[in-house]
Amino acid sequence: MTGIKAKDTLAIATYIVLPNDTNTLTNLMGGQLLNWMDIIGAVCAGRFCKRVVVTASVSNVSFQQPIQLGNVVTLEAKVSRSFTKSCEVFIEVYKESQLTGIKIKCNEAMYTFVALNEKGETVAMPALIPESELEQARFDAALRRKQLSLILAGRMQPDEAKELKALFVS
Numbered sequence: 001m002t003g004i005k006a007k008d009t010l011a012i013a014t015y016i017v018l019p020n021d022t023n024t025l026t027n028l029m030g031g032q033l034l035n036w037m038d039i040i041g042a043v044c045a046g047r048f049c050k051r052v053v054v055t056a057s058v059s060n061v062s063f064q065q066p067i068q069l070g071n072v073v074t075l076e077a078k079v080s081r082s083f084t085k086s087c088e089v090f091i092e093v094y095k096e097s098q099l100t101g102i103k104i105k106c107n108e109a110m111y112t113f114v115a116l117n118e119k120g121e122t123v124a125m126p127a128l129i130p131e132s133e134l135e136q137a138r139f140d141a142a143l144r145r146k147q148l149s150l151i152l153a154g155r156m157q158p159d160e161a162k163e164l165k166a167l168f169v170s
Helices: 030-047 133-152
Strands: 012-014 052-063 070-080 086-096 103-116
Touching: 012 030, 030 052, 030 070, 030 086, 030 103, 052 133, 070 133, 086 133
Parallel strands: none
Antiparallel strands: 012 070, 052 103, 070 086, 086 103
């Protein structure tokens, strides 16, 4: 099978939460975190397809724990699946206390990017090859999310979404 291995799409970024990044509770503002995730997601997707990419959608954003002033924030992005002209990037966010060194996963999200050519037209994405069990699980789940999105947008009939339907019919 030709394509790019999922493990080879990893992109990592690290930030420190400064006062200008926080709300009145001295926690990282959600909008700032979304911005950082969008940037690392675009780096990941762009490296994957060797093109300029733009954000098509953001889904399943999960703010599980607040990130405090002074925490070191590490974002890890990896392509979970590519489609004809888009790819889904799974982003995990970790916070680390500089005082204790304890690192905790606190957020995650899925971003979808499309690749563009020099004229701003969408172009094909390369194939992705999942290898580990986790990569395969994310690969499979990405197709179900895409099918659900297409159904909700009226671009796919529910009976056409075989992988999504399999979750409910045995």
